[in-house]
Amino acid sequence: DYRENEKFYKFLDKLSVALDIYFYPSKVVSAYLIEKENNWDIFLSQKEMFLIISADYTIFELPNLRKHYKEKPSLNEKYLNDIPLFLLPDISLYFKEPTLKSSLFQALKLKIQNIKNDK
16 A cells, blocks of 8 residues: 555655646545455446556556456557556656656656547
8 A cells, every 4th residue: 555655655646746737637546445345346437537557566466456457468558447557667766766757757648648539
């Protein structure tokens, strides 16, 4: 749970604020809490969800979540059910190399533009 790692949670919270300002409303949720309650069907059925951002290891360490994971390798696209998924590498990398934050924001901007163009 990111709330247990305050540094990671703050990073994701700041990312969420930036996404709110530049693109769409955003919020940080605990995948571990949803997993524990096995509420993925309910969570992923929300119509207003445009994009999910997750640490890559989270998908693979939560078995109930993993059931919803889909890939289109030929297009290099990933989804949770039908919601586009953007996977982050280990978040600690952004603390070791702060210049990666700019690359992350540019990659997210491109991903969001591509999703909007596909709709």
